[in-house]
Amino acid sequence: MKVGIHSIAFDIPQLYLPITTLAEARNIEADKLIKGLGLLKMSFPDVHQDVVTMASNAALKLIRQENIKPNEISRIYVGTESGVDSSKPVGSYVLSNLESVLGEGSFRNCDVVDLTFACIGAVDALQNCLDYIRLNPTKKAIVIASDNAKYDLNSTGEYTQGAGAIAMLITANPNILSFSNAVGVATEGVFDFFKPRRAVSKATITTSDENPEWQGVLENEIAIYKEQPVFDGQYSNQCYINRITEAYEHFKTESEQQGKIYENWTNILMHLPYCFQGRRTFIEIFAKENPELLAAQIGETDKDKLKALAKSSEYLSLVQAKIQPSEIASGQVGNIYTGSIFLGMLSTLCYHYQQKTNLAHQKLGFIAYGSGSKSKVFEAEVATEWQSAIAKVKLFEALEACQAIDFPTYEKLHKKELKTAVIQPSKEFYLDSIEKENPVLIGARYYKYGL
Numbered sequence: 293m294k295v296g297i298h299s300i301a302f303d304i305p306q307l308y309l310p311i312t313t314l315a316e317a318r319n320i321e322a323d324k325l326i327k328g329l330g331l332l333k334m335s336f337p338d339v340h341q342d343v344v345t346m347a348s349n350a351a352l353k354l355i356r357q358e359n360i361k362p363n364e365i366s367r368i369y370v371g372t373e374s375g376v377d378s379s380k381p382v383g384s385y386v387l388s389n390l391e392s393v394l395g396e397g398s399f400r401n402c403d404v405v406d407l408t409f410a411c412i413g414a415v416d417a418l419q420n421c422l423d424y425i426r427l428n429p430t431k432k433a434i435v436i437a438s439d440n441a442k443y444d445l446n447s448t449g450e451y452t453q454g455a456g457a458i459a460m461l462i463t464a465n466p467n468i469l470s471f472s473n474a475v476g477v478a479t480e481g482v483f484d485f486f487k488p489r490r491a492v493s494k495a496t497i498t499t500s501d502e503n504p505e506w507q508g509v510l511e512n513e514i515a516i517y518k519e520q521p522v523f524d525g526q527y528s529n530q531c532y533i534n535r536i537t538e539a540y541e542h543f544k545t546e547s548e549q550q551g552k553i554y555e556n557w558t559n560i561l562m563h564l565p566y567c568f569q570g571r572r573t574f575i576e577i578f579a580k581e582n583p584e585l586l587a588a589q590i591g592e593t594d595k596d597k598l599k600a601l602a603k604s605s606e607y608l609s610l611v612q613a614k615i616q617p618s619e620i621a622s623g624q625v626g627n628i629y630t631g632s633i634f635l636g637m638l639s640t641l642c643y644h645y646q647q648k649t650n651l652a653h654q655k656l657g658f659i660a661y662g663s664g665s666k667s668k669v670f671e672a673e674v675a676t677e678w679q680s681a682i683a684k685v686k687l688f689e690a691l692e693a694c695q696a697i698d699f700p701t702y703e704k705l706h707k708k709e710l711k712t713a714v715i716q717p718s719k720e721f722y723l724d725s726i727e728k729e730n731p732v733l734i735g736a737r738y739y740k741y742g743l
């Protein structure tokens with residue numbers, strides 16, 4: 293029996309900051325961001341949007357698209373690292389939002405949970421649900437990846453921001469992709485990127501430091517959860533490379549395959565924390581698989597030879613054929629953490645749909661990564677009916693219709709200084725208010741569905 297993704301829907305904020313606007317304001321060479329990292333636009337949430345609204349909107353679109361009844365859905369598993377609460381999962385907010393539109397109590401017997409492991413949490417949610425459907429083939433599960441990839445202003449992460457959610461219906465005999473059982477895994481506990489509860493001086497606290505929890509750490513300091521991570525960019529790249537190469541080798545053992553297994557993959561779908569991360573790091577696997585090509589490069593050190601190999605016709609043609617389709621949406625959206633690998637998957641499928649490529653029965657390779665750190669490598673086969681399922685997902689059209697904001701608006705949104713939405717919500721879930729008065733509900737987030 294085949295198990296996998298039957299249908300997909302997404303929700304990406306309509307607002308974006310052009311990367312040239314950011315480059316100009318921060319005095320960064322635009323070419324570094326555009327030609328070096330592949331960035332064009334950064335999706336940014338409006339005043340009323342957050343990880344819950346994006347997840348709820350994507351889930352509702354998916355349910356309506358497939359005309360599914362709420363009681364047919366046994367699970368809603370959310371992968372996120374931008375949770376709005378340390379106890380109550382985003383999934384429970386999504387459930388009550390869906391019930392507010394589809395009927396009170398309509399999801400009462402649905403199992404809901406969040407899974408967190410930085411950017412790989414939704415892959416963990418997916419694999420958990422695949423196993424569940426393998427055991428219960430008549431059931432249906434929804435996996436949602438939803439995140440707001442927000443970094444500190446002026447940091448090296450600032451130009452890699454983005455936001456969005458992807459919802460996937462997981463069933464037996466799916467219409468889009470079926471996954472094989474084998475999964476290569478590599479894990480190491482590191483501090484490359486994390487979001488600690490930390491002590492911050494009262495003087496430096498800003499309005500963008502959400503969910504302040506005054507705990508009286510020191511006289512002039514408070515303990516706080518920041519939405520923005522603590523990270524070491526270059527070290528995080530090294531951890532990414534180490535984990536993906538280890539997981540790739542482990543996948544060979546687990547799947548009992550040998551040789552250049554990437555050659556069997558029509559497309560390679562990697563976690564894209566920014567557009568060119570896949571092409572900039574897959575070279576490490578390519579070099580290991582092709583030692584003779586690496587040895588033939590001119591360069592004094594191994595690093596020089598690797599750089600030369602990255603510019604070789606052999607590697608560039610691989611990038612063009614196997615990686616570039618996944619980059620199209622990433623360049624327009626940015627990092628969406630847990631959803632990034634699935635946005636790349638959707639971008640690839642929509643690209644082939646437009647190109648009228650016959651993808652049926654082709655294999656796709658997935659190389660996932662989450663800071664902290666873990667990588668997973670696995671494979672999927674494209675279903676015969678994939679085109680009719682992808683025809684419903686108008687990804688490029690939606691990205692085309694997004695609206696640019698100027699730099700002052702971006703900074704105000706980042707610092708949570710704007711009080712009214714740039715675009716009024718319509719036919720979507722929105723954050724209406726946060727409880728500030730009632731002591732037994734303090735901090736509760738109230739959502740509504742726009743007319």
Ligand SMILES: CC(C)(COP(=O)([O-])OP(=O)([O-])OC[C@H]1O[C@@H](n2cnc3c(N)ncnc32)[C@H](O)[C@@H]1OP(=O)([O-])[O-])[C@@H](O)C(=O)NCCC(=O)NCCSC(=O)C[C@@](C)(O)CC(=O)[O-]
Pocket residue numbers: 321323324325327328329373409410411412448449452485523524525526528529532563564565566569572627629661662663
């Ligand atoms: C990604 C970094 C580290 C980049 O760091 P950086 O310091 O901004 O950029 P760089 O100095 O490494 O330069 C990037 C490339 O641009 C080139 N460049 C320079 N100038 C030009 C020019 N004029 N024209 C053309 N190219 C130019 C430059 O040469 C270089 O290419 P290379 O030489 O390495 O091939 C930074 O943006 C950052 O800190 N980002 C945040 C962390 C991150 O994204 N890490 C990625 C791996 S970890 C991960 O994926 C997990 C994550 C982040 O998603 C979180 C999670 O799991 O939850």
